[in-house]
Amino acid sequence: MATARATPARPAQAGARRGPLAVLRDRPAAAKLLLLALVAVVVVPLVHGRWGGGVWPDALTADLSAPLGDVTDWIVSNRDSHPLFLYFFGHISNAVVLSVRGVYLVLLALGWAGVTVLAAAVAWRVAGIRLALTAAVSFLVCGLLGMWVPTMQTLALMAVAVLASVVLGLLLGLAAGLSDRTFRVLRPVLDTMQVLPAFAYLLPVVLVFGIGVPGAVLATVVYAAPPMARLTALGLRGADAGVMEAVASLGATGRQRLLSARLPLARKELLLGLNQTIMMALSMAVIASVIGAGGLGDRVYQALSSVDVGAALAAGIPIVLLAVVLDRTTEAAGRRIGAEPTGLALLRGWRGWSLAAAVTAAVAVAGRATDGRVWPEDVTVAIAGPVNTAKDWMVDHLYTGVPVVGGTADLAAHFTSGVLNPLRSGLTGLPWWSVLLIVAALAWTIGTWRTAATAVLAMAAIGVLGVWEPSMDTLSQVLAAVAVTLVIGFGVAVGAARSERLEKLLRPVLDVFQTMPQFVYLIPVVALFGVGRAPAAAAAVIYALPAVIRITTQGLRGVDPAAMECARSLGATPGQQLRQVQIPLARPSLLLAVNQAVVLVLAVVIIGGLVGSGALGYEVVLGLAQGDLATGLVAGAAIVCLGLMLDRVTQPTTRRQRQES
Amino acid sequence: MNRSRTRLLVALASAGALLATAGCGAADMTKQASPFAAPAGVKTVTLSVQSWVGAQANVAVAEQLLKEKLGYRVDLVQTDEVPAWDALSQGRVDAILEDWGHPDQEKLYVDEKKTIVRGGDLGVTGHIGWYVPKYWADKHPDVTDWKNLNTYADELKTAESGGKGQLMDGSPSYVTNDVALVKNLDLDYKVVFAGSEAAQITQIQQFAKEKKPFLSYWYQPQWLFNEVPMVEVKLPEYTDACAAKDPADIDCAYPTTPLQKFLNADFAERGGEASAFLKKFHWSEKDQNEVSEMIASQKLDPQEAAKRWIERHPDVWKKWLPQD
Numbered sequence: 001m002a003t004a005r006a007t008p009a010r011p012a013q014a015g016a017r018r019g020p021l022a023v024l025r026d027r028p029a030a031a032k033l034l035l036l037a038l039v040a041v042v043v044v045p046l047v048h049g050r051w052g053g054g055v056w057p058d059a060l061t062a063d064l065s066a067p068l069g070d071v072t073d074w075i076v077s078n079r080d081s082h083p084l085f086l087y088f089f090g091h092i093s094n095a096v097v098l099s100v101r102g103v104y105l106v107l108l109a110l111g112w113a114g115v116t117v118l119a120a121a122v123a124w125r126v127a128g129i130r131l132a133l134t135a136a137v138s139f140l141v142c143g144l145l146g147m148w149v150p151t152m153q154t155l156a157l158m159a160v161a162v163l164a165s166v167v168l169g170l171l172l173g174l175a176a177g178l179s180d181r182t183f184r185v186l187r188p189v190l191d192t193m194q195v196l197p198a199f200a201y202l203l204p205v206v207l208v209f210g211i212g213v214p215g216a217v218l219a220t221v222v223y224a225a226p227p228m229a230r231l232t233a234l235g236l237r238g239a240d241a242g243v244m245e246a247v248a249s250l251g252a253t254g255r256q257r258l259l260s261a262r263l264p265l266a267r268k269e270l271l272l273g274l275n276q277t278i279m280m281a282l283s284m285a286v287i288a289s290v291i292g293a294g295g296l297g298d299r300v301y302q303a304l305s306s307v308d309v310g311a312a313l314a315a316g317i318p319i320v321l322l323a324v325v326l327d328r329t330t331e332a333a334g335r336r337i338g339a340e341p342t343g344l345a346l347l348r349g350w351r352g353w354s355l356a357a358a359v360t361a362a363v364a365v366a367g368r369a370t371d372g373r374v375w376p377e378d379v380t381v382a383i384a385g386p387v388n389t390a391k392d393w394m395v396d397h398l399y400t401g402v403p404v405v406g407g408t409a410d411l412a413a414h415f416t417s418g419v420l421n422p423l424r425s426g427l428t429g430l431p432w433w434s435v436l437l438i439v440a441a442l443a444w445t446i447g448t449w450r451t452a453a454t455a456v457l458a459m460a461a462i463g464v465l466g467v468w469e470p471s472m473d474t475l476s477q478v479l480a481a482v483a484v485t486l487v488i489g490f491g492v493a494v495g496a497a498r499s500e501r502l503e504k505l506l507r508p509v510l511d512v513f514q515t516m517p518q519f520v521y522l523i524p525v526v527a528l529f530g531v532g533r534a535p536a537a538a539a540a541v542i543y544a545l546p547a548v549i550r551i552t553t554q555g556l557r558g559v560d561p562a563a564m565e566c567a568r569s570l571g572a573t574p575g576q577q578l579r580q581v582q583i584p585l586a587r588p589s590l591l592l593a594v595n596q597a598v599v600l601v602l603a604v605v606i607i608g609g610l611v612g613s614g615a616l617g618y619e620v621v622l623g624l625a626q627g628d629l630a631t632g633l634v635a636g637a638a639i640v641c642l643g644l645m646l647d648r649v650t651q652p653t654t655r656r657q658r659q660e661s
Numbered sequence: 662m663n664r665s666r667t668r669l670l671v672a673l674a675s676a677g678a679l680l681a682t683a684g685c686g687a688a689d690m691t692k693q694a695s696p697f698a699a700p701a702g703v704k705t706v707t708l709s710v711q712s713w714v715g716a717q718a719n720v721a722v723a724e725q726l727l728k729e730k731l732g733y734r735v736d737l738v739q740t741d742e743v744p745a746w747d748a749l750s751q752g753r754v755d756a757i758l759e760d761w762g763h764p765d766q767e768k769l770y771v772d773e774k775k776t777i778v779r780g781g782d783l784g785v786t787g788h789i790g791w792y793v794p795k796y797w798a799d800k801h802p803d804v805t806d807w808k809n810l811n812t813y814a815d816e817l818k819t820a821e822s823g824g825k826g827q828l829m830d831g832s833p834s835y836v837t838n839d840v841a842l843v844k845n846l847d848l849d850y851k852v853v854f855a856g857s858e859a860a861q862i863t864q865i866q867q868f869a870k871e872k873k874p875f876l877s878y879w880y881q882p883q884w885l886f887n888e889v890p891m892v893e894v895k896l897p898e899y900t901d902a903c904a905a906k907d908p909a910d911i912d913c914a915y916p917t918t919p920l921q922k923f924l925n926a927d928f929a930e931r932g933g934e935a936s937a938f939l940k941k942f943h944w945s946e947k948d949q950n951e952v953s954e955m956i957a958s959q960k961l962d963p964q965e966a967a968k969r970w971i972e973r974h975p976d977v978w979k980k981w982l983p984q985d
Contacts, residue, residue, distance in 0.1 A: 076747070076769070079751070097696045100696040156697075206744050210747065210748055211738060211740050211753055212695055212753055213695060213697075292740050292753075294697055301739060302710070302717075304857070304859050305712040305859055306956055306957045307859045307862050307863055307866075310960070388960060395867075399870075400871070413820040417820045522859065523860075526864060527867060530864055531821070531829065531853065531856075531861070532819070532853065533821065534820070608856075612821070612853060612855045612860055613856070614854060618856055625742070625743065625832065626743055626833065627746075
């Protein structure tokens, strides 16, 4: 009652102040910025007087090299005697070695024919006849490339790592799905596990487990478990309230409710989690080879050291094929859930499975009898030579002297001096407190005060760690690469959204770029763009483009057909349709694409360190190469902070979206 | 309350049971073989391969001989140098065949912990230095002295070197004083780290194709010299007194190092013919380069390159085998 009476009176009271205040009420972003400006006016002179402008003040940094050095020394001197290692890490390490060995021996015992038929049979049962063919052909190609044994080693490693990731992810996901508090606590942990560059935690893993398979498997699990955990939690939390109510009213206990209702209802999310986990694990296969994981990754890495792109590609193709087969199979399995079984009654359910098992066993036994266990060495196709010739031709003709646009070398030089250099000097030249203010302003206008606080704290942490300048350098590279990715990605996506044929043509190309280990294209990018930040940016763009193109195409396609029809009938040109209907309606997808571009480009920053990008990527690589825990971990932590900040600045929070709708 | 206590008890009991089945004994991580190693009963040697091609050449030849002549199975593990020392001390690898000098690691593992023993000279002498391409040095002979480098800084500018001349460094795992050298010798240069040897080689090949000048940290023996002839730039003479300085104050050339082999202590004692063979392994720069070039330039498999070299030089490797 009181408010109702007060409302009409207020404008009159407010009098002269009414204008600006009303404007601010209508525009929350402007209000936030004004408030921030007020805070800045008060705080900045104080801060400036105390610590000065320019780079982050020394007084506010914490040097971690001494304590981290002590940790290294302690591990090295206690590794062979301390109970922690003898009774805990030692058993983990042994268990990993035993299980990988078990899987590997089984794969070898099945022989190449047995493994190929097994893969085809499983693909047939869960995904249909077309994928069975794809799987069989893929495995045969691995053999033809002369990569049978490394492929089996990678497969054994993957099997154990994926299994461990799924178990760990399920447990974490269950905890997070059933308890809100755990969910809140786990989220930043999962974020960190995914953003922390693998190179940075390879070193601590090596210190504890030594080089070799156990460390590689554990590093892979750290990287691959989060999607499983996230999607499990998502599935459990999204369970239909009506169904849960019904189950509860039937008097089911907590455990029964979980096992008979919640988990089955979340099957789709669980399978998607499995799919994501497999893809992440595969992408770690190459990086883990740096610490002696063996398998295909090792072949790629060794080829890199003798600058042999052809050999690297021969080992990279099996990785792509494994990824495509596993991705399509798990995806198809997800789609089939709940669908009516089709086909001959004879081949459904357990009968189909036993038929598959019988065929596999028969082929494996036949293979043994004819001594076909190891892939015959003379039945291989050497692609390395022709590939190297093709690469040399390309480099010879593109490096300099291309008419109009100039060679790739000129392009790289222009990009470095025209975009990267000014951006870097701009960012390093900004006083540190102004960077914090800009981050706060961006994050707050797009999100809530919480996201702003997270972003600012992340940036401040970088300063405290004492790596402000290299971080600004890295940030400038990320921003430039993201800009290029978005320009190309949106361009291609607009075309793909218009033409179904183009989209079909693009799909396998995008698959290859997304799954090909980055090590394979390091040499070509250096050959084309020279050493420095330009090739690193090129590698990042190649890696991030597929996701951006996919998300954007899907977003543009998903625009309500009625709205499009309406625009067309009003006589809008295709350009107008795009600008005034499609883009505004697809805004959430476009924002997601920006966010993904940022995250993926940042993931390649480390790889960029290997081709001369300097800054944080180089420091992480340096830390691993020199066994220097402090350098590697601090730079890795700074990358996490950058990732956190960029994610918050580019990701509108749910509350913001609700306000808009 | 009561129920949660029973749950706790059940949890503790099952954890205990799990530990019991997993084996309560101590798990010795130093005695762990790779899961891909050959089954028990087969004699296995594990060698560490470093990222440069010379190291690949050593390992490929040793691998072939151990396999063909002594009946061993050979596993290769690829890692950076410092992690390789760590692995050697743990027994994950049995030998490093080419070490360029890691005084800290030698002190810790060889002198203090005694988990690694010296395996003698490889026979190859390593030297690190600054190099310019021969085609450029022929035109400007005075560029081969560091005192004249500043006059050429302009010619060596790149987009990455920010107005100064570019001195290109390679992999982060290599020993380098270049940042200190540039500062202490007042050179108008910036050190640009290529980040990996592969990137550095690719860039050098690219420069050479266009006959462009460059200045690079590089080392001998190296197969790339056969493809891109390079001349060393004279730096202030190396002295022990200068090498003993704080890394930031070093202002002299790099030393010339007879490359060393190192073996795991346990393997050196009980490795039988394999450890005796690896201790005797000793060849020349010319031999190593011959294999390296087949691998890197002619793109042969390391195994294939080693086979060809073994066919051509029985007089060299016969001496490494047991005399009987």
